[in-house]
Amino acid sequence: MSLLVLTGIPVGLAFGFALSRGRFCMNSAFRDIIVMKDYALIKAVGVALLVAMIGFALMDLTGVIAINPKPLFWGANMLGGFVFGIGMVLAGGCASGITYRTGEGMVGAMSAVAGFAIVAVATAAGAFKPVVTFLQSSTKVTLADGGSPTLANVFGIPYYALALGIAAVAIILWVIFAVRGRKAEKEEKAPLGTRIFKKGWGWTSTGIVIGIISIIAFPASAAAGRNYPLGITGGWKTLLLSFETGQNSLTWESFLIIGTIVGACIAALIAGEFKLRAPAPNVIIQTFFGGALMGFGAIVSKGCNVGHILSGVPQLSLGSILGGAFIVLGCWFMAYWLFLRPMRKLGA
């Protein structure tokens, strides 16, 4: 284990701080679209993906990094993603969400993390491993040279060119919509210190900061032997596995997790938002179970919302695009039954 894995800690501190200040949770981002018809968080996700895509493309072009898209195993990506999506809704948060909210003192998130880590290890290295092996090996699709398919390489376009092209289109669309929807600014802006540490961040700032952290994460993690940007599942898996067996399986991602929890805790403390608080006992059981589904789904699909959506989609990995799409579908499926349908019946 290279000592460079320790750079996961400062990156994690920044990540946790930003997640907390930005209230950045991809479960809420997707679920709010259909349940609340609220789009603040999905816009933040979009901005983060856009910034990361531009950064990864430029780094790939200049040789700072070499992209490392996750493999496509369509059966595993679909099933794992769907189960993960269902789990997120029961857990009340995505993988990064339950991680950072653990640092803010929320016992419901801690319970979800426990389920997540325990079942992730069982799926990666224990009782459920045969499911992974079967699904991944029987539905794997690679390029002729054995590499992972991406939107770019299946069409024979260089990655950086397609990524920058997509980013350009996205920016043009963003500008068009922003100009059309321009409202007069009513509020006076609070002082900068207050806006950074005390109040929540807006979606644009949150997306940009998270995107930048993604960009920094890639070369930092690569230098430490793990050639991939941000992730969550692997971090928890390696922490628990090392803890239980005494064998050091720690990676850069393990230290990212530690940093993320501490960073979120510090952010909450400064903002006066830290408090140990718990939901009702049946909800604690529910979030544990939701986390368990997430752990299973993430290992089967070889990615969670961070590994696939935040980190994989900007690399244009087909496995991550498919896995990510099914995470959203699983989320919407569960959110419909758990929230939307009951709300409609009550007239909300």
Next chain:
Amino acid sequence: MSDEVKVNQTLDVRGEICPNPDVKSMTALEKMEKGQILEVLIDYPLSLERIPRNAENRKHKVLKIEQISGPEHRILIEAKANR
């Protein structure tokens, strides 16, 4: 806590996980009559920002948001004020 406003219903969603504070608040507001006041007690930062935003989108009126202590806040919303 002193009220200048008469609260018709208090919803205490402290400790609840996402998105229960929002779902319960929006549902309660729909069931209330126009002009009635809902008081929401909440300690989840994301919902603290999301509930006022969505209440206003649904034509309710946010009267006040005040901190109780730490993450605990109190939101006063007038149901269907702008409908």
